Amino acid sequence: MRFTFVTLFPELLKGYFEASILGRAIERGSFAVDFCNPRAFTEDKFNRVDAPMVSGGAGMLMTPQPLYDTLQHILDEDPEAHIVFPLPVGKPFVQNDAKRHAKQYRHIVYVCGRYEGIDERVIERFADECLSIGDYVLTGGELAAAVMCDATARHIEGVLGNSDSLHEESFESTLLEAPAFTKPVTFRGSAVVSEFLKGNHSKISDLKKQMALCKTQYFRPEIIKKAEA
Numbered sequence: 134m135r136f137t138f139v140t141l142f143p144e145l146l147k148g149y150f151e152a153s154i155l156g157r158a159i160e161r162g163s164f165a166v167d168f169c170n171p172r173a174f175t176e177d178k179f180n181r182v183d184a185p186m187v188s189g190g191a192g193m194l195m196t197p198q199p200l201y202d203t204l205q206h207i208l209d210e211d212p213e214a215h216i217v218f219p220l221p222v223g224k225p226f227v228q229n230d231a232k233r234h235a236k237q238y239r240h241i242v243y244v245c246g247r248y249e250g251i252d253e254r255v256i257e258r259f260a261d262e263c264l265s266i267g268d269y270v271l272t273g274g275e276l277a278a279a280v281m282c283d284a285t286a287r288h289i290e291g292v293l294g295n296s297d298s299l300h301e302e303s304f305e306s307t308l309l310e311a312p313a314f315t316k317p318v319t320f321r322g323s324a325v326v327s328e329f330l331k332g333n334h335s336k337i338s339d340l341k342k343q344m345a346l347c348k349t350q351y352f353r354p355e356i357i358k359k360a361e362a
């Protein structure tokens with residue numbers, strides 16, 4: 134699988150994909166990441182990629198021509214590329230979208246906005262999906278795109294050392310993940326749940342379910358309400 138980030142600031146993202154689990158997965162060839170900078174496509178003689186809004190108002194918008202030509206270039210090379218615009222106004226990106234993306238697409242392109250955003254005509258022409266990572270506004274789409282890419286890449290075969298961990302995680306069922314503990318058994322006076330040490334797997338599993346239920350009720354009661362509806 135391949136992910137392309139259309140961004141004016143590729144340096145913001147490169148390091149993220151060089152380290153840890155994702156960096157190693159890329160080295161092994163489980164997936165690939167590349168970057169395409171719309172500034173390389175601008176026809177403006179001063180290399181500009183932004184302009185004031187024609188309606189007036191604060192701030193600048195990314196102009197259509199550099200982005201239009203960048204995305205057309207990507208589609209000419211790969212007509213099946215799936216183009217995602219991370220936007221605060223998009224549909225909420227959730228775990229099922231990450232799984233769906235990993236399963237359905239070979240090549241995902243994230244178009245990272247900057248300034249006050251992107252000229253709407255580019256979105257209308259190229260967007261296969263518009264997705265938001267939450268109800269707040271970031272300065273640019275790079276973090277949002279990295280979040281979606283990271284969540285998606287975990288579902289590509291071979292990326293995680295032990296794919297079993299995917300099935301036990303939050304958002305895989307109607308419950309969030311139960312609290313987890315590691316060594317030492319007692320840390321600064323605080324001991325782990327003693328039942329976890331006794332090796333009775335069915336008891337441990339029941340207890341984890343109860344704890345997961347408490348956690349979900351406390352932090353995200355709406356998940357339980359939705360499942361019951």
Ligand code: SAM
Pocket residue numbers: 219220221222244245246247248249250251264265266267268269270271272273274275277
């Ligand atoms: N003026 C826009 C609005 O009010 O909806 C906000 C533009 S924001 C400053 C610049 C860019 O950051 C957006 O084009 C988008 O790519 C990205 N962005 C900001 N918040 C986001 C979010 N919650 N989810 C996804 N992308 C976001």
